[in-house]
Amino acid sequence: NAGVTQTPKFRILKIGQSMTLQCTQDMNHNYMYWYRQDPGMGLKLIYYSVGAGITDKGEVPNGYNVSRSTTEDFPLRLELAAPSQTSVYFCASRPTGDGEQFFGPGTRLTVL
Amino acid sequence: KNEVEQSPQNLTAQEGEFITINCSYSVGISALHWLQQHPGGGIVSLFMLSSGKKKHGRLIATINIQEKHSSLHITASHPRDSAVYICAVRWGGNNNDMRFGAGTRLTVKP
Secondary structure: OOOEEEEOOEEEEOOOOOEEEEEEEOOOOOEEEEEEEOOOOOOEEEEEEEEOOEEEEOOOOOOEEEOOOOOOEOOEEEOOOOHHHOEEEEEEEEOOOOOOOEEOOOEEEEEO | OOOEEEEOOEEEEEOOOOEEEEEEEOOOEEEEEEEEEOOOOOEEEEEEEOOEEEEEOOEEEEEEOOOOEEEEEEOOOOHHHOEEEEEEEEEOOOOOOEEEOOOEEEEEEO
16 A cells, blocks of 8 residues: 555745645545644644545635545645745545544645 | 643653653543654654553553643664654544644654
């Protein structure tokens, strides 16, 4: 199993551009999450999904959108990139129940 | 004030030393997680616990629900233990909302 994969690994955007961060898991997990990690700060939850077709906002959802059309994929969309969205983004998944989370390798995004 | 506080923020130890990292939280939780973030950025789960104590090799995690406190211990530390250790709690009210501490950066010198 590849686990949780994310693409791209790095990206530089100009202010106002849009992009989609891809996340795929091959463990048949129902729960998927998007986090951002800023220097010196804890990870913060952006959006999560409890299954295909179901998504909900986390702690810091503004400026982002998500969709969950399949169990495997949970893309994160930035519509109008802003410098405040410069961060490292982690996707994670876990099985139903109170199990551990599995994290992707992260995407480092810079908005200039 | 963060819901999850870790101490210390930074820790430097000599190889072989016993390490303790502390985590305090301020809300009711259903579970607490300890994570390890490698220098390359990847995050792996070390422990998930809701009571008592767990042990994996040289790592031990304890939690005191009444005191809202958890500790991560590393016995016989090794330079390969150098990483950021992150405490995270799953809120009792929303099982999908996890709150994370800022992490403890551990450096173990040979």
